[in-house]
Amino acid sequence: MPQRPSICVIGAGLTGLVAARKLARNGFRVLVVEQHSTAGGTLSSMRIGHEYLELIPHHLRKNDRNMISLFKELGLFDDISWFDSYWYGRAGRKKLGYPERGFHTLISALTQEITDGGGIIYYGYTALDISLVCNEDKDTYQITCVLADCTSVLIDCDDVLFTGSCRNLAHITHSLDLPTDYRDSLMDVTYRANMTLLLVTKSPFTGCFSRPFDEDHYPFQRLIQHSNLVGERKYGGHILYLSGSFQTTHPMWTQSDSEVFKAYFKSLQKINPTILRSDIKTWRLTRTRYALPISSPETSISTPLPGLYICSLAMISDSASAAEYRMDSCVSMANDIADQIRSNRFPVRPLSSVANIDYICS
Ligand SMILES: Cc1cc2nc3c(=O)[nH]c(=O)nc-3n(C[C@H](O)[C@H](O)[C@H](O)COP(=O)(O)OP(=O)(O)OC[C@H]3O[C@@H](n4cnc5c(N)ncnc54)[C@H](O)[C@@H]3O)c2cc1C
Incomplete structure (x- = not known):
């Protein structure tokens, strides 16, 4: 039986976790590397008193359709309460949502599903370099990660999904043969x-x-x-x-x-x-x-190398305002990229070709 394709997801923020969960469910061997000691990225929490609380304030809106679907899929929808918000000088027009035990439950449920699906999350692993290894049968990627004690670890995988900042991707891909204008467009994102x-x-x-x-x-x-x-x-x-x-x-x-x-x-x-x-x-x-992100890339920053993918906030849209760089857009992007990776690795045979094969066999 052929081995399942492996993918290294760089970053255990919301985007990385949502994509990793979907890829694990779609038959990939998933390895997530996260430079910090906890998951969540911008949505990380810490214990305050007897509750978990986000280090940076996060709330949901009723039209966060992708986030709400995610909570439903994870069986956490009933945890969300909706509150009237009172803004300085005006009444809040929209209700804001917040989970009963904070967003920590969402992050925990995602990490749990990844590991239940056979995935592994390595904390304290900073990806410093991505290189291509040319083998006889197929090319693979190798990620060099540095750990807190300055030792390094190599991770081999078929595909890579990077979810950090565009600039960081430019810094860690010097070993790859990326076109200069592509690298420049990553560096131009401020x-x-x-x-x-x-x-x-x-x-x-x-x-x-x-x-x-x-x-x-x-x-x-x-x-x-x-x-x-x-x-x-x-x-x-x-x-x-x-x-x-x-x-x-x-x-x-x-x-x-x-x-x-x-x-x-x-x-x-x-x-x-x-x-x-x-x-x-x-x-x-x-x-x-x-x-x-305060500037969007001028050209598409989808990477030109097969098997190397990027899913980063700056890709949300050319004309995005701060309001659009929300969790909801990240979940939507993460789901889309996971679907794209799956269809590149497991192309669906068109029905007509299946019918032809059946005909020839009979
Ligand atoms: C002040 C503020 C308030 C916000 N409030 C809201 C809100 O109320 N509602 C809402 O919907 N959205 C809000 N957002 C937006 C929301 O936080 C983001 O859209 C979302 O969390 C981004 O997730 P991400 O996974 O794309 O990025 P990140 O959270 O940045 O995750 C990227 C992860 O990759 C890791 N990483 C990066 N490079 C490497 C590397 N080389 N090796 C290993 N690991 C690496 C990082 O450590 C990080 O954990 C807010 C954002 C901010 C800044």
Whole structure:
């Protein structure tokens, strides 16, 4: 019996996990490599009090059709509650959805299905190089991963799906024979970084759910009082997020976490001078280097090499706004690329040719 084709999925964010799950279900031997010690990427969570909570605020909308289908497929749809949101200066027009136990359950269910389907997820594996190995019978890919202790591991596979930033793909494919203009188009995609400060406070900072701030006067552009939407739960306090989007040339990007905390807190005091440092029970700063693509590739960035695939935020659309770089679009892209990979490896024979063969045999 021929061996199942193998695929290495680089990145265990939502896109990588959704694609890996589908590929495992479609008969691939799946290996996922993730540079961090947990899955989820931008949607990662940590334990706050007795709950899991996202490090960066995430909520669903009613028209997130692909996300809602995913929750249904995983048997988690009943976990989603829909809330009225109160925005600063205006009532929220749309209900926002949030899972009963946070998005952590979605990420866990995806990783569980991948491993149940025979897939393996390697954490703490940073893909540093992708090369092509030419064998007598077929060409395969080899991924060099570096681990936390600086040792390296080689992974051999038939196909590769990369789900990180376009720039990172350009950096790790120097061993491959990619056309220069293709590599340039990957490097031309620019991104804004994000620094989100998660605060657990003794009392709510504001009565609304979300409030925007002007980039010229504040280091963050959005305040989200998550516990005003979903309630206090068992977080052990009120949850406030301050989300700032930056060019990496901004001096704050290179400051230490405590310096960024101080700058964000100073601005909070400007908004409401009654808040004290002692009102904050705990805080955590999360930096995302490639948070938001701000330019789209001029040409298609589908890779020109057979068996090497990319599924990256920047591919969402030429005219995408920040609102479109949502989880829903990632799930849709991940499902499409998994279908494409499957049909390249297992082409369906046209019915007419099947009929002809039957005729010849009889
Ligand atoms: C501030 C902010 C708020 C948001 N709020 C919402 C929201 O409310 N609703 C919504 O629908 N969407 C929201 N989004 C968007 C949503 O987070 C993303 O669309 C989605 O999480 C992207 O998933 P991804 O898997 O494509 O990318 P990522 O989450 O970035 O995952 C990529 C993964 O690949 C790994 N990786 C990269 N390179 C390598 C390598 N060389 N080797 C190994 N691993 C590698 C990374 O570590 C990461 O885990 C928000 C985004 C931001 C930045």
